[in-house]
Amino acid sequence: MKSFTEYLTFTTKNRREYLNITDTIETLVRKSGVKEGLCLVNAMHITASVFINDNERGLMQDFDDFLETIAPHEPTSRYRHNRTGEDNGDAHIKRTIMGREVVVAITGGKLDFGPWEQIFYGEFDGQRPKRVLVKIIGE
Amino acid sequence: MKSFTEYLTFTTKNRREYLNITDTIETLVRKSGVKEGLCLVNAMHITASVFINDNERGLMQDFDDFLETIAPHEPTSRYRHNRTGEDNGDAHIKRTIMGREVVVAITGGKLDFGPWEQIFYGEFDGQRPKRVLVKIIGE
Amino acid sequence: MKSFTEYLTFTTKNRREYLNITDTIETLVRKSGVKEGLCLVNAMHITASVFINDNERGLMQDFDDFLETIAPHEPTSRYRHNRTGEDNGDAHIKRTIMGREVVVAITGGKLDFGPWEQIFYGEFDGQRPKRVLVKIIGE
Numbered sequence: 176m177k178s179f180t181e182y183l184t185f186t187t188k189n190r191r192e193y194l195n196i197t198d199t200i201e202t203l204v205r206k207s208g209v210k211e212g213l214c215l216v217n218a219m220h221i222t223a224s225v226f227i228n229d230n231e232r233g234l235m236q237d238f239d240d241f242l243e244t245i246a247p248h249e250p251t252s253r254y255r256h257n258r259t260g261e262d263n264g265d266a267h268i269k270r271t272i273m274g275r276e277v278v279v280a281i282t283g284g285k286l287d288f289g290p291w292e293q294i295f296y297g298e299f300d301g302q303r304p305k306r307v308l309v310k311i312i313g314e
Numbered sequence: 315m316k317s318f319t320e321y322l323t324f325t326t327k328n329r330r331e332y333l334n335i336t337d338t339i340e341t342l343v344r345k346s347g348v349k350e351g352l353c354l355v356n357a358m359h360i361t362a363s364v365f366i367n368d369n370e371r372g373l374m375q376d377f378d379d380f381l382e383t384i385a386p387h388e389p390t391s392r393y394r395h396n397r398t399g400e401d402n403g404d405a406h407i408k409r410t411i412m413g414r415e416v417v418v419a420i421t422g423g424k425l426d427f428g429p430w431e432q433i434f435y436g437e438f439d440g441q442r443p444k445r446v447l448v449k450i451i452g453e
Numbered sequence: 454m455k456s457f458t459e460y461l462t463f464t465t466k467n468r469r470e471y472l473n474i475t476d477t478i479e480t481l482v483r484k485s486g487v488k489e490g491l492c493l494v495n496a497m498h499i500t501a502s503v504f505i506n507d508n509e510r511g512l513m514q515d516f517d518d519f520l521e522t523i524a525p526h527e528p529t530s531r532y533r534h535n536r537t538g539e540d541n542g543d544a545h546i547k548r549t550i551m552g553r554e555v556v557v558a559i560t561g562g563k564l565d566f567g568p569w570e571q572i573f574y575g576e577f578d579g580q581r582p583k584r585v586l587v588k589i590i591g592e
Contacts (some may be wrong), residue, residue, distance in 0.1 A: 176315050176454050176591065176592050178489035178490065178591065178592065180489075180558065180560050180565070211317035211319075211451070212317065212451060213352065213354060213449065213451060213491065215491060215556055215558055217556075217557075217558070218567075219566070219567030219568075219570065220567050220568075220569065220570075221505065221506045221507045221567070221569050221570060226410065226414075227360065227414055228360045228406055228410065229360045229395075229406060231395055231398060233393070233394030233395045233396075233397055233398060233403075234393075234394070234395040234403065234406055236394050237393045237394050237395050237403055237406070237407065238406075238407065238410070241384075241385060241407050245384065245519075245523065246519060254511070254512075254515045255511030255512070255514050255515050256507075256509055256511045256512040256515050257511075258511055259509060259511060264511075264512065264515055267506055267507060267512055267515070267516075268515065268516065268519055271504065271506065271516070271550070271551060271552075272410070272411065272550065273410060274410070274413070274414075274552070275504075275505055275552075275555065276555070276556060277414065277415070278354055278356075278415060278417050278556050279356075280319065280354055280356070280447055280449035282319050282449070287319070287447055287449065288358070289357075289358030289359050289360070289445060289447075290358075290359075291359065291360050292358065292359075292360060306567060308558055308565055308567075310491065310558035310560070310565065312451075312489070312490060312491060312590075312591060313315070313317065313451060314315050314317065315454050350456035350458075350590070351456065351590060352491065352493060352588065352590060365549065365553075366499065366553050367499045367545055367549065368499045368534075368545060370534055370537060372532070372533030372534045372535075372536055372537060372542075373532075373533070373534040373542065373545055375533050376532045376533050376534050376542055376545070376546065377545075377546065377549070380523075380524060380546055384523065411549070411550065412549060413549070413552070413553075416553065416554070417493055417495075417554060417556050418495075419458065419493055419495070419586055419588035421458050421588070426458070426586055426588065427497070428496075428497030428498050428499075428584060428586075429497075429498075430498065430499050431497065431498075431499060451590075452454070452456065452590060453454050453456070
């Protein structure tokens with residue numbers, strides 16, 4: 176069994192941002208040398224997400240609108256977590272809805288994706304360096 | 315390490331539908347010959363879901379009602395994604411809430427499930443062929 | 454390839470409760486002897502969740518408030534599932550939002566976690582024994 180580990184760091188310009196990281200993950204799969212296996216990609220911070228969806232700008236805005244409707248950033252007093260001095264209570268909930276991680280099959284040395292699947296890093300409390308873990312196991 | 319890959323195709327009659335695919339996955343686990351390992355099952359389209367819950371018809375209606383309440387199909391103008399000519403902006407959000415994938419343990423050659431766990435394919439923009447990936451790794 | 458399987462049982466005092474199970478999972482990772490691999494932790498019941506977030510009491514209350522707002526327990530007549538004689542329709546939806554499972558990388562014999570990542574068992578219909586599966590594969 177082969178295994179491969181890499182840490183990516185993202186610092187977004189905005190508090191909330193959605194980055195397409197598919198090409199980076201593809202490159203790491205090739206680098207790992209794994210032909211058949213699984214690729215785990217997860218946010219290492221609890222106010223960010225890794226998820227798979229369509230690379231369409233309007234859709235990312237729809238996700239953002241949806242998340243702001245059900246777990247708005249303000250008023251920050253809405254969240255007990257913010258009594259600790261934080262202002263990111265909403266970000267913990269937003270990331271939970273979008274998901275911490277994806278597990279993607281590797282087949283024939285490539286991410287085994289449907290036609291529109293792309294991997295996104297979803298940031299909900301950005302403007303500082305945050306990490307993503309890529310772990311690949313297989314043969 | 316053994317690995318096994320299979321693609322399933324589903325064409326639902328309705329726009330939204332929930333299919334119990336547990337027996338099919340069980341059959342593939344046996345076919346794979348893997349006794350101890352992991353089984354990934356994921357939608358390959360970004361408007362469909364694979365999730366685990368109870369095989370109870372009322373519950374599936376509850377999920378559908380819940381999803382329609384928080385991310386309704388209409389008015390389709392509600393979603394920026396639909397400005398591309400699509401009408402499935404809601405389906406991208408519904409699938410995100412229900413989840414893209416499940417990872418299930420294989421123990422003793424079987425899906426290692428609790429008493430009520432069943433695997434469902436959740437379709438949110440159906441009436442056309444869409445694929446599900448099954449990837450099994452282990453020994 | 455090594456594999457390791459363990460079943461944990463939790464009986465919460467309250468209907469809804471959030472338990473930090475990180476230390477238990479860490480202990481099992483050491484016991485497995487796996488140095489590089491993946492660790493799956495999933496609820497085996499369909500009204501409970503395993504998720505990763507911050508170990509902060511106010512945040513857990515925020516999650517609980519959020520879940521009660523979008524899928525309240527009462528009135529129980531709100532859910533068709535409860536026509537079967539159950540009163541836990543809400544718990545199926547709450548668990549779906551929080552997620553059934555987490556997959557965590559194992560690197561150098563340890564859970565490969567960011568600074569704040571902790572594993573929680575989320576119970577939404579407790580006061581009875583319910584199981585969590587831990588499956589570890591790797592080398």
